[in-house]
Amino acid sequence: MLPPRRRRFDSPQTLIVFCIGTLAVLGGILRAAEPVPAEHLEFFEKQVRPLLVQHCQECHGSKKQEAGLRLDSRRGFLKGTDSGPLIIAGNVDGSRLMQVLGYLPNETQMPPKGKLPAEQIALIRKWVELGAPWPEDPVGNASLEDAAKIHWAFQPIKRPALPAAHSDGRTPVDAFIQSALGAKGLKLSEPADRYTFIRRVTLDLWGIPPTIEDVREYESDASPDATEKLLDRLLASPLYGQRWARHWLDVARYADSKGYVFTAEPRYPYSYTYRDYVVDAFNVDKPFDEFVIEQLAADSVVEANDPRLAAMGFLTVGRRYLNNNHDIIDDRIDVVSRGLLGLTVGCARCHDHKFDPVPTEDYYSLFGIFASSTEPEELPIIGSPKEAAAYAEFQKELAIREKAVTDYEAESLAKVMDELRSRSGDCLLVIARDNQNWLKLPAVFAGKNEPRRQLVDRWKGYLERTAKEEHRVFAPWHQLSKVLPDDFPAHVTKLIDRWKSDEGKTDADKINLLIRNSIMGMPPKSLPELARLYGDTFNQVVGQWDALRKQTPDAKSLPDAAAEELRLVLYGEGSPAVVAMDEARRLVGRDVRDKVTELKRKVDNLKVTSPGAPPRAMVMRDGSPQNSPVLIRGNPGRPGKQVPRQFLQVVAGPDRKPYSKGSGRLELAQSIVDRKNPLTSRVITNRIWQHHFGTGLVPTPSDFGTRGLPPSNPELLDWLSSQLMDGSWSLKRMHRLVLSSAVYRQSSKENAQARAIDPENRLLWRMPRLRIDFEEMRDSILAVSDRLDFSLGGRPFDDVMNSKNTRRTIYAMVNRNDLPGVFRAFDFADVDASAPDRPSTTVPQQALFAMNSPFVIEQARRISAEGQRSATDDAGRLAAIYRKVFAREPSSEEREIGLRYLREALTTPTEKQSPWDRLAQALLLTNEFWFAD
């Protein structure tokens, strides 16, 4: 992060102003109840506003806000800079504005180009005296509360009454849509045929097309509840969870790696447990409120080792931002606020949200919650590996690798302590060199080079602690380090003289005898020399102690009292050289840290790759609860006032209570799924709609704020949202409500008249034609060649386009450090942040993949081989291939086209792919295969 630019208003004076007149006081006085007299406004418009435009707004206007200041609204003056307001009622001269205009010496002077003429300053002065009159600006001056009052998404969800039943209306969803269409003179298209419908809904719910058998069964089912039975069957299959979990994983910015983390293991060993949790949650129709609570706070609602703990991957599978904690928390605030609430709270990290009622205080209220939570080093085990032998093998190997880490760390701990002792002189030398009185002499160290700063700091801290007392070992150091270099030798002489004359007196300086003798033996001429002298004396004691321990391993002390006194400085309680492991990790050199990282990587690598590694949940736990200060402009170096951990004001209202249980995560989750919260239910309802129709009722699915787009059918959104909450938050019920409607059933046929009225089809006069996405593409190609492996769960597989890998695409490794090109080419979700939707682009790289990739060619070969086996004549073979790829018979024209191709296609030695294989591949490439009508 950049250090903030020096801002002109950052001076102690502004802080004082801030203390005298807070915004609240100011608002109270200046926001007079009676209307502003018209002549005051006229005075402002004619005399003052032009001055502001001319002299202030270039730097403090809508384009630039130097020092965070905006002077194009009255609110801007009241709010002032980061440090406080510009004008104070009743104290014109105390107003910061008048001070800077006054061009005082040693003060901020504004405008920077030169002092304003006296008469202009007088005009501004008068304006401040009048209470800064400013005409009402409905947008610019709208307060937080106002915005919360008028914007649709912040209004409570009230279940709307059903519109008067329409003649061909079948369901409530139809009634709402038809009512909106009817208002424009539009109506629904006719129902799609059964083939189109089963293909549409199977791709929608399973992510693969139906087989010819599925189609025949549905087409021949004459019972009135045929469609209901179809929906039941599709929703009951685990294939549904494997498809719909992926939509949620986009929102959860799911990936199997951490982003760049230097040399540490970049893969998450256990991210897959979160993915599997989500698949399972969709399959068992976990109520959405429970789903939210578990993802935010499973640690408080389930037992240790419960598989549901994996839910918390929602918070923890994000990028690791070079391990910068502020950015990690920012990512978590973002995924919670945009993902669950459709609010861009992240915009309030550095300033109040510019468009939505989210003050920066609210951001730091959430920040405090996550800052009060930690990730345990040892993640909880939530299951056992399938094979006991593999598990045992894993544990054995793990113990070996972990021991390598602890052994090495213990070894380096001992080394660090040795270094602190044996290099005491060098450390003191650096401290001497840092002393302001002493010039920066090039130091000569006893060791090979300068001791590491962290070691020096240990000694420095120790010296600072002992400076306050008459320390028996370091008193001479403390005295002499205050002396100027020129006076140093004289002071040493004086000290020695005193010691000599003190001999035998009871009130003599109580100085360690060995130190005293060293100084008297070779009086130091400078502080660096004194440093060396201390070092040498300490090293002698270290030598004695080592020798004694060699003879008598259980020796407890040195026999000589003075030597023992020095030994205790090096080995005793509170010694700078006695270090706990945690501390030692910060003291070791880069080489040691690199080695530890390398050894830990071996541990992590085993967890990532070993088939016997048990699944673990990427949980968070409550740490010590702490409120966060507001960080001014998002800068950790500029903490402002503390804010309680609590929910967003715009949702919880002015009477919200701070959270009190631990970090507050559970309470946060409860606030999110509270029935009174107007956002959560609308947001998830909209996401469901979005994935059925390609676009949400609200086309900006993660931004329900004032900059997002309004719902195309607000009553329907609210009706479905109430229905969701009343239906115990069941998403499968929601699917049924939508899928059994005539709206979803209708044809995607073009209608010129309707398009003239509603060109974007926002009112849904037809079913949108949707192109299949990346996962549907790969899964469908594998499915129609009978190769798709439907098994559930487990570690991700690498090399997604290797034709040997046949698991569903949701199980492919999502490597955010280096996402394979094919993911990007097919518009995979952004892996760095919560993705509300995917773009849908058409680029030649997609076509190149379809035409040339070994993956597609291999699947085509299998389809062709199977097709050729199943019939004896070419027409029969062709039909068999059509049944595989499209789950239908070819038309007679299609048969002719295909057979003609087979007659004309050449086979020369360069053609390794047979005409039949080429034909099967061409069918896999068609728009028919890649779109759902």
Add this chain to the structure above:
Amino acid sequence: MSIPTTRELRQHLSLPSTRREFLNRAGTGLGSLGLASLLGQGSQIHAAPGDLSPMTPRPAQFAAKAKHVIHIFLNGGPSHVDTFDPKPSLTKYNGQALPTTNLPTERKTGAALASPFKFAKYGESGIEVSELFQHTARHIDDICVIRSMRAEVPNHEPSLMLMNCGDGRLPRPSFGSWVTYGMGTENQNLPGFIAMCPNGLPITGAQNWRSSFLPGVYQGTYIDTRHKQIEKLIENIRNDQIGSGEQRRQLNLLQELNRRHADQRSSDAALETRIHSFELAYKMQMEATDAFNIEQEPKHVLEAYGNSVQSRQLLIARRLIERGVRFVQLWHGEGQPWDNHDDLEVNHRRLAGECDRAIGALLTDLKERGLLDETLVLWGGEFGRTPVVELPTPGANAGKINGRDHNHHGFTCWLAGGGVKGGYVHGATDEFGFKAVEKPVGVHDLHATMLHLLGFDHEKLTYRYAGRDFRLTDIHGEVVKELLS
């Protein structure tokens, strides 16, 4: 004059669903014809529905010279005091402590280290350049040397991210993806943004050319120039199963089926676009093969560039620019080759030897073909190196005391072509080259200036994401007017 808003772009990307809708939109002012007009006024491009691609070329916000960018990235951090920023005082103090305090960098540093390389004056401007870049230096009158660059921290990862994506830590789109987002690309048969790096990835890998929250089409296409065969350079560029004649016949079958399918559906524009994309892909197979095949170059050109893999990719860069690719980034090599903490003399000489000649040849070549005016060339690393020697650190520089540490306080980049002022030195570092002291240029300023040269107001090239209008320069950056010709 406007850059697409996110909404417009999304509207575009979701594509009108029929030809009629397309014309309808055209009639309602969303753009008279296709994306080109969605994104900028006065476009003369007449697009069929099939050309409605996010890569369709479109004019920038205002008229400007530069149309293409070549970024020669000397990853690891080339030493400015050994290349383009001569410091005689270092020779004076060689082996002694500088009279000023050493600024904090990544590691411990010691005494002054004189440059072992000879500097000479070049061109009419008489700008001094070291022997390392003597071939490049012949073009000094076309080069604008910025000696007062500054980055934020002395570490590779954040500095790479800053130079490439405008932010040291947070995931943001790369420069190349912003430019292709803003301008599309001129040749639909080649990727619009290509990043080449021989032998593997640089530090922080593909993040250096990511599209982040911009649509994936704007991400750089990575090419490992270690390979010479086209199928190893671009994924799926060739079908090794059938010849092109039979592939054409197969595509004809596909398109016949697609045609029938589309006609039954009143010619949905999304269907048309996909039909068209197969024709583009078919042509791309030829065009890309051709673009990367430097064997077609005459012998004297091959000789002028030289033999190294870096030379080869510089020559490929020229071939790509000629063919209308928008943004080409050339990395010196895998990892961080220019990161010479020790043996700087030997290593810098070797590394410069691998690219200097070809950079000179590239500039000659671009000029001769009249391409230099419209191609903005940027040369530089993620930061420079200290004027003082790096002290031995266990595990870091093998105890040798003959290299330089990272230096973000001051370093050199240069620009050429595309409307920059040639033969000009901008700003200066202090007497020893430690810190930019005169007219410092931050990375955001460099980005703002380069966007300006391409015809963009850096404050207006924005993309709405997560509730905010993002831009390459975030809330920073000022155009450095002195760099413009």
